[in-house]
Amino acid sequence: MKSGLALKAAVTDEHLKGAVTILANLVRSAHLKRALTRADPAPSLNFWRVIYGNLLDMTVLEWCKLFGSDNEDHQQVHWKNMFHDESAFRDGLYRHLGISSDDFFAYWKELKTYRDTAAAHLDLAKPLVPFYPKLDHAIASSYYYYAQLLPALRNRGMTQYPDDLQAYAEAFLAQTVDIASKAMMATKNIDGRLG
Secondary structure: OOOOOOEOOOOOHHHHHHHHHHHHHHHHHHHHHHHHHHHOOOOOOHHHHHHHHHHHHHHHHHHHHHHOOOOOOOOOOOHHHHEOOHHHHHHHHHHHHOOOHHHHHHHHHHHHHHHHHHHOOOOOOOOOOOOOOOOHHHHHHHHHHHHHHHHHHHHOOOOOOOOOHHHHHHHHHHHHHHHHHHHHHHHOOOOOOOO
16 A cells, blocks of 8 residues: 555544544535536526535535635644645645645635635625636545545555545445436426526
């Protein structure tokens, strides 16, 4: 097995379990949104549009727990609070994503801005966010984070988690595409107008 980066001494089993839960929620939300979008990229039924938006928001919120602000008290599983060698994590992440540090910072800022002005907070002094972030780097960075955690999970006897988060997520997506298509077909004749 590939060795991951060393964890900080204060990282407990609860930290590891918390990080895995967030990573799983993130990739499932992102891939469920993708599956629904494949089934219908622009649904007319408000029911589906609300779900699409909620899945986007949840993905961004979960990603920010791992990659957003690194406050040690409030974001205990942020990567900087988990891994001992920040430079090694950061450099590996950029290589994994195939982007520069400037590109990553721009992406980080985009997701953090969306979180801060649309998903988690509402600041009436600022205009509404005029964009919806793409999730490719959020998903790929989650795969990288998980791969760095995996050796520690196994060393601590936590074998219930998948060996590869990306393979798990792709299997989830494949299953979900079929479910999403059937759900869309089942609701295609429903009139979503109120009143």
